[in-house]
Amino acid sequence: MTERVGRATMRDVAALAGVSIKTVSRVVNDEPGVAEQVRMRVQDAVDRLDYRHHLAASNLRRGGGRSGLIGALLQDVGNSFSAALLRSLEDAARARGTAILSASLDEEPERERTLVHDLVTRRVDGLVLMPSTDRQDYLSSEVRAGMPVVFVDREPRGIAADSVTVENVEGAVMGTEHLLAQGHRRIACLTDLPDISTAQQRLQGFVDAHRARGVHPDERLTVTGLRGPAAGEAAVSRLLDLDRPPTAIFAGRNDLAQGAVRALRRRGLGDSVAIVGFDDFPLADLLTPPLTVIRQDVVRIGRLTADLLVARLDGDERPPQRIVVEPTLVVRGSGEIPPSD
Amino acid sequence: MTERVGRATMRDVAALAGVSIKTVSRVVNDEPGVAEQVRMRVQDAVDRLDYRHHLAASNLRRGGGRSGLIGALLQDVGNSFSAALLRSLEDAARARGTAILSASLDEEPERERTLVHDLVTRRVDGLVLMPSTDRQDYLSSEVRAGMPVVFVDREPRGIAADSVTVENVEGAVMGTEHLLAQGHRRIACLTDLPDISTAQQRLQGFVDAHRARGVHPDERLTVTGLRGPAAGEAAVSRLLDLDRPPTAIFAGRNDLAQGAVRALRRRGLGDSVAIVGFDDFPLADLLTPPLTVIRQDVVRIGRLTADLLVARLDGDERPPQRIVVEPTLVVRGSGEIPPSD
DNA sequence: GTGTCCGATGACAACGTTGTCAAAGCCATT
DNA sequence: AATGGCTTTGACAACGTTGTCATCGGACAC
Numbered sequence A, B: 001m002t003e004r005v006g007r008a009t010m011r012d013v014a015a016l017a018g019v020s021i022k023t024v025s026r027v028v029n030d031e032p033g034v035a036e037q038v039r040m041r042v043q044d045a046v047d048r049l050d051y052r053h054h055l056a057a058s059n060l061r062r063g064g065g066r067s068g069l070i071g072a073l074l075q076d077v078g079n080s081f082s083a084a085l086l087r088s089l090e091d092a093a094r095a096r097g098t099a100i101l102s103a104s105l106d107e108e109p110e111r112e113r114t115l116v117h118d119l120v121t122r123r124v125d126g127l128v129l130m131p132s133t134d135r136q137d138y139l140s141s142e143v144r145a146g147m148p149v150v151f152v153d154r155e156p157r158g159i160a161a162d163s164v165t166v167e168n169v170e171g172a173v174m175g176t177e178h179l180l181a182q183g184h185r186r187i188a189c190l191t192d193l194p195d196i197s198t199a200q201q202r203l204q205g206f207v208d209a210h211r212a213r214g215v216h217p218d219e220r221l222t223v224t225g226l227r228g229p230a231a232g233e234a235a236v237s238r239l240l241d242l243d244r245p246p247t248a249i250f251a252g253r254n255d256l257a258q259g260a261v262r263a264l265r266r267r268g269l270g271d272s273v274a275i276v277g278f279d280d281f282p283l284a285d286l287l288t289p290p291l292t293v294i295r296q297d298v299v300r301i302g303r304l305t306a307d308l309l310v311a312r313l314d315g316d317e318r319p320p321q322r323i324v325v326e327p328t329l330v331v332r333g334s335g336e337i338p339p340s341d
Numbered sequence C: 001g002t003g004t005c006c007g008a009t010g011a012c013a014a015c016g017t018t019g020t021c022a023a024a025g026c027c028a029t030t
Numbered sequence D: 001a002a003t004g005g006c007t008t009t010g011a012c013a014a015c016g017t018t019g020t021c022a023t024c025g026g027a028c029a030c
Helices: A010-017 A022-027 A034-050 A053-059 A080-094 A109-121 A136-145 A168-181 A196-210 A228-240 A255-265 A298-313 B010-017 B021-028 B036-049 B055-061 B080-096 B108-121 B137-144 B167-180 B196-214 B228-239 B254-266 B298-313
Strands: A068-073 A099-105 A126-127 A149-152 A162-166 A189-190 A246-252 A275-276 A291-294 A322-325 A328-330 B068-076 B097-103 B126-129 B149-154 B163-165 B187-190 B248-251 B274-279 B292-295 B321-323 B326-329
Touching: A010 A022, A010 A034, A022 A034, A022 B321, A053 B055, A053 B068, A068 A080, A068 A109, A080 A099, A080 A298, A080 B080, A099 A246, A099 B080, A109 A136, A126 A246, A126 A298, A136 A149, A149 A298, A162 A168, A162 A298, A168 A189, A168 A246, A168 A275, A168 A291, A168 B163, A189 A228, A228 A255, A246 A255, A255 A275, A298 B126, B010 B036, B021 B036, B021 B196, B055 B254, B068 B080, B068 B108, B080 B097, B080 B298, B108 B126, B126 B298, B137 B149, B149 B298, B163 B167, B163 B298, B167 B196, B167 B248, B167 B292, B167 B326, B187 B196, B187 B228, B187 B326, B196 B298, B228 B254, B248 B254, B254 B274, B298 B321
Parallel strands: A068 A099, A068 A126, A126 A149, A149 A162, A162 A322, A189 A246, A246 A275, A275 A291, B068 B097, B068 B126, B126 B149, B149 B163, B163 B321, B187 B248, B248 B274, B274 B292
Antiparallel strands: A099 B097, A291 A328, B292 B326
16 A cells, blocks of 8 residues: 555564564464464554565575475577477476476577576576586586486486486487388488487487498488578588489478478478478478478476476485487378489 | 585585685675685685575575566467567576576466466566456556566556557558458458457457458457467368358467468368468468468567566666557468459 | 463574674884 | 774674564463
């Protein structure tokens, strides 16, 4: 009601209600042992002053320093995979009254270190990490100090921690084999920055699938270090200019597949060059032809990640868990185009 | 190094370094007036104990109760519009060392109230809100207590606050007029829950455009209260079963446009029924035909929102600002299909 | 009337930090 | 040797809250 500056504290409420601070605390926390009449008087003062509980102060006083916060450091909150993951984590966290501090790493190692430091400083109760660094030894002191970390999408290196990842090698084998089985022999492979483990594994699967058939992949058709859809588009554009261009494309990430589709489309090759993408995304089924993909079940991954973290928060002391989710091949059309020659 | 339980505090560091807590504080905060030798000794103890600054305690002591946090309550963090917005906010916040607490409202009013309460309890310095309630009077005590709120995408009701919105009526007029100009007279209109202001405005624009041409929109082709792509798909499916089905569709939201495209595609009508969507989304240009949309510049909206909030955090006391961004028509093909009869 | 018990209430310290202020040490000056 | 000024350091209180414990007053039994 009144024109206050700043927030009312328990002290203010106590003064208005004519009781001690402790009694206000009891009322606010719904503790027993307060006379009904007093409780009402306090409640009235709370309402009149728009008192709001101060969680940070409360947490500071209450043991352990639990903040009711968890951090989620993902590749890019604006990207559909990270966004879906974040959403999934949020739903799991909400049930526990835990809030999520999210941030995007953009594959920048330095940012990961900075942000982790920031989150520690904020005393998050736990951390979900899709790392951009190639080693995470720097986390060991935090883990030792009791902050559980669950890695998602990429496995930890240099530190023992829980992880939820996808069987990338196998998925890539599946996708590549799908193309090989249709007779493709000049298959392009597009992958991410080479120090990202998923990129390595998917490339590995690509090679493995060839090897299993006794086929040698053409190195000139393998392009690594691609960041973002524009890079994927440019790379495919270059490949199509070769003397013997690829008849199929295996794209190691959803944004690279999107770039590839753009490049093909621009040359009118959308229906003649096959393409299989790793990671499904919204609308992939509405493209022409619909995109054949290796799907990772994001919702499931998010839930498993959250469950793991929640278990740790609740005191689970088992050795680090390593959960690996099987991806599935979703046949839609783009991957079933036969080789053009 | 040692197997600690819990975190080291300044007290521990002080004990190890043989100085007072206050001196540790000085070193940690890089304050002047500490002898070089002492500083080194303290720094050494900090490293040995893996001491980490406790931001919440620090903020508690340092007046004002600034938490270095802002809240972002969006419609659905997993949806491309909200996700892009969140990302944009994040980039602006990072520059100030502010972290973002994000959550999804899913158009549920109750969740908005709960989450706002939770954020207040966490003493966020400011709030970005894409409301799911139809009135936000309940926020006035928080605003009075000094928490700046910036509304995004939807204007505030029942409270004076900053907002960054899109010229929805005009955008919808633009999109509808585009269809009318090509001779369409049976245009379906799909919109969101009717108590969401953007949905109302877009429907308004749809009607206005008709009126401007002296045409009467067919009420049976207007479907409101649609939530999510599946609802959009079902609605379009029903409309196509009518005696005189629509020759064009105006979809009031990106997910409804996606649902509409699915419905059309399933019946093989993708190339014969025109469609214009409100709000662009990734891959809209890769659909067949590419989707004509009314685009709202999400990045710009995010930046304007963040700028506004940041200004308030820095003490800006101007009367509430109302920023309205002009949407643009992006012609791609789906909206230029002529009427079938 | 005395003793006992119980519920209600408050004083106080503490969580981890930092602002304020005073004390201590040092050097130079008189 | 005493004074002044300076830098370095620490004791203490406070931020807003809650756990611990003591106190108070009344109801009850004897």
